Amino acid sequence: MSIILNHVNYIYGEDGPLAVKALDDVCLQIPDGQFVGIIGHTGSGKSTLVQHMNGLLRAASGHIYFNGEDIYDKDFQMKKLRSKVGLVFQYPEHQLFEIDVFSDVCFGPKNLGLDRREAELRAFDALRKVGMPAELYYQSPFELSGGQKRRAAIAGVLAMSPEVLILDEPTAGLDPKGRDEILRQIKELQVRTNMTILLVSHSMEDVAEYVDRIIVMNKGKVMYDDVPREVFSHYKELEKIGLAAPQVTYILHALKDRGFDVDVNATTTGEAVETVLGALGRKGTYI
């Protein structure tokens, strides 16, 4: 059970004079239950990539397999794919429209053809999973705070019971606490239900903190695909393509330059504390 992309190409404006190769021979395998971060500068092909995974865009050439089935087979049911691979767009709260939060979350499962009772059960379950306080269920979605709106929108996708959840910059515009809360909830969801999560993000610190694996997109190609500490060890190359490493990477390199024996590949604050303490301890100082 997984998503496999095999030599996938996609071209915007294929027949026109301004054709742009948005995906260039992309080969990837996303196994079940993984938390994957996708990073890349604006226009690098991240959003184009994830929109292929639930069939919103169709590859110009190449194959995509979902749980062993070729999604471009004429017998393949795209509708099923769209309910199995849930996509939360940027600023998803712009897509809230119902009179209350609960009705909004029910819309997806109802649209899948489930009866009312089943749809409502799923909606309750989804709202609980995103940590929405019960007293807000029957409030207008438009009166919620930014973070709560974002939760409502994510619940709307979760209510379709997807196996894979794709989030395109789910924390843009949220305050730091709201950012942490949403990402922690998503991490918990992945750990508890073994859901596959793909997180498109511009925050290197967030990606370093939460994901198991990072895919770096550049000019429609996969540039790096590895665990965070390996990917961020290429921080100079990342800077050349408009990205960066988490701030701790720069701190650890600055310490290394000053003669400290630190692990420069630590990527989170917690790991950095450990390696800095270790290095100070070895020097026999501060203790």
Place this chain on the structure above:
Amino acid sequence: MGIIRTKDLVYEYVRRDEEGNVEGFTTAVDKVSLDVQAGEFIAILGHNGSGKSTLAKHINAILNPTEGTVWVDGMDTSKEEHVWDIRQRAGMVFQNPDNQIIGQVVEEDVGFGPENMGVPTREIWERVEESLKAVGMYEYRKHSPNKLSGGQKQRVSIAGVLAMHPKCIVLDEPTAMLDPKGRGEVVRAVRALNDVEGITVVLITHYMEEIIHADRVFVMDSGKIAMEGTPREIFSQVEKLQELRLDVPQVTLLAHELQKKGIRLPDGILTVEELADALAAGNEMH
């Protein structure tokens, strides 16, 4: 009196039910008094819903106070006859670059403001040139804005405000939608406006690293100013900021965590170099 001054500013939103009957009031800004001097770089932090955008919208008369007064360059913003002048003195840049650019060509977009003000054509071109140069976008003047990256578009938006020769510029989360490179470009452009052109800057952001060069930081909570100080003073209070749903730059957090483990470091470290130097200096002392 400073260039931006508010006295006991209160702003209430009216909440209405579905029939349009008044249900109650929400106080978004609650008795805020502040005084910003010309040439200052001010940062405003605060969680979602803390009132910072509502406060900012008073500075160019998009909103009018429910109670209290706001003066921009000495003009009371609630006086209808001042609105036009106030919007020229205090320009505003918003979060989404795509909602702010209207021209088909970069230089046309930047020229829109001064043209609208009735500036003579030759002077418009001079202003367009200097504004685009100030944000480092002059070489893109003949480009179509929709081919630019997010950071480039935001710099064009800033140039559009600059071309109106404002005394101050208010930026409401200008980097929220940008990648790291775009964020860096915009922050550098904003600092240059402040340092080189002497324009008063009010920057609202959720990215803590962006404001370490500000002269003063205001932290808002429940419509009030909860904290005020230099970046170093503010970021020394890690726990208090976390209570207010905020954060500190990762380097400040790392230093704070090391302090908790017994490492002696100064409070409120703001940059990578500061931390590395402080640790190296401490190391030599022993």
